[in-house]
Amino acid sequence: MANYSSHVRPARNFTNPTVVYMDIVLKKIVGLNQRDQVLTTLLSINMHWKDDYMVWNPEDFGGMTSTSFLSKDLWTPKISLQNKAGDTDGSLEPLDDLKVFSDGRVFAVHPGTLYSSCRLQLHHFPFDTQTCTLIFGPWNHDDKELLLVNQSNSLVNPEHYTKSVEWALIDNNIRPQLTYHTYNPNGYSSLECTITIKRRFGHYLFTMFLPCALLLTMVLSGYLLPPNAPVRLQMSITMLLALVVLQLTIVNSLPASGDLTLITQYYVVVIVITSLSVINAAVLTHVISRRKPMAPWMEKVILVYLARAMCETENRTEPIHENGKTPNQPNSDQHHGVDVATLATETSTLPAAGEAHQQTAVPKDIQDLLQNISTDIYLLTEDKRNSRRSNETVFKLAKAAKILNKLAFIVLGILSFAFTVNFLLWPYHSGE
Template structure:
């Protein structure tokens, strides 16, 4: 009875604290890495290429730096290939079919982004673990933030659409040694986080095979992922476009002020300063490039030019208003252009004495000059003639000044119409639908 009880307790003890003997993942890893060389390609037949598939998961558009024309993006990179020297029989190793190895300990394709900024250290890759299966398949996944060049087209700013290509490929292996295949037909956006400034339109993939000048006749594989982004214009509409249109409307209403008003010149100068400040603000969001000019800058320049013309016209009108003496007559070509009446030179001498009357009076005073009465009459006649000449000059100056003011007023109305047309056309071009 005692023996049976001891035997039962022994069985219970062994069932609770059973020591399992077998193979661990560490032993499999040590077995695989013993004598493993990570420098050579992992193929037993040197004539065979390592078939590598690449899958790029777009996670986040961090920012697009317009001044440097650089796109900062966060990716998950998934690479798959077969390593002939990392195989084992799961039946001989405790049915272990998958292990994790440090990627720095095995051979890696080391695919790089060709248009990545070199100053960032573009050859550096994170040393994450790789999943190794018993048949030799290796899956290496790692996150990475890339600074990639992206040439911007800012002609439609702030309604622009940007296409940024990212070319991935091997830096040292041609397609005879490393064959690239696409794991999916397009880029993966299943885990994409939306960006507040840019909207993702597409993430396309294209598999290319090119020949480089270093190695004529030898093909090289590369995979080009094209990110198409559209700017969200709400921020710029409220903070740049709306104030610009408001200032342009103020410029239009400024033409209703009389040209000889000093307040109009103050308004024009204030508008010039405000438009220049807004233009400098817009420039901060644009790259330093001369290949194309954004329409919003054309909008600002047109407004600045028209306000400048209005300021010049105002200064000219004020100079006419406060300096009306010795004004030249309006040229005939301006009269014809703005439909003014032709000048009459006879009006320059209003009520002036007739030439024959003056000659007869001078002859009479010459024969009767000794008489004091006639000398007095002669002086009065001379004074009246001077008064008539002075009145004729004043009448001529007043008429010339009035003609110049009429001309300036017509030019002002023409500029008002031209400004309204230019404002409508440029605003429609800037705020119109994106082409």
């Protein structure tokens, strides 16, 4: 150690690179920060290399074949995690003493927690699969000075790996590569560790999907109430507010990206369906409360074609003709008054006792009385006719509201079922 320097690469022939053998073992996936896109892993990294100046004959030292040195006393390769994240420098400095053998082999161990950046693809959240890489290599030695060699093509040893609660390990591998920089024509040796993990989505189905699905069911159950029930509009608005609050909770837990996640898309669909339910309830309330008859074409489309499609049959005791009148209803074109002049003429031609054709004049007060009776009968008839028309309009509007309500329930129910089934079956038909 008299002429040994820990700052100089220990190679007698500087034209030959120092080969560093690395054995990287993944102990556990601690977590994946989705907001900051940082993967936290617990690794155990074993390295060994040849130190040409640390070779001795065991017989000269009492048969000693190995010994230990402080890491600061010997040269160690400056290898670091190149895609580090956070405040750490990512360097793999040995944490324990170096083990040195008589043939010059130096062993170093670096167990610890590493933070690496990982670009996440959250489009299929919570059924997503992520692929993260950890790149180990030197910053100040090119491949002519330092060469990294992986001792294993896999990161995982089943005996030492602890399974993650949230993530399932799908695949992992280690492969060497060369990285070139503009300021150096030589490449920089590095090891790229690839980890592919799949999210366990059971927790998210109960905490994110199930509340949304239950709120959607409650919205659709409101169509079982009468179309003019005020509670329908109130219930739909309440469900809409609850959905918006739940969606904001999910959005705040995910990173802002250009693509909507799968769960966010489902929430958007449910919010749209709930909004359509609110609009439908408002429209049906307006239809039932109005007293103006429908246009003939609209009445034919809703009460004839849509009624047949919705299997809504007529339940009135009195059938309705095309002109909107019942068989027993008097025609509006008929005059229901009494002709007083005719009645007076007929009265004046009545025969008297002992005379065959004696003409008698009708008194003025009787004519006035008959005129009043005729006017009253006409007014009563018109009032009855208007009442029939008003009742008929109310019945038609209520029938139209019922048909439209049933149509909206079927359409929105089919959309809700289709999107819900597509969401639940996504992990299977997408191959995730």
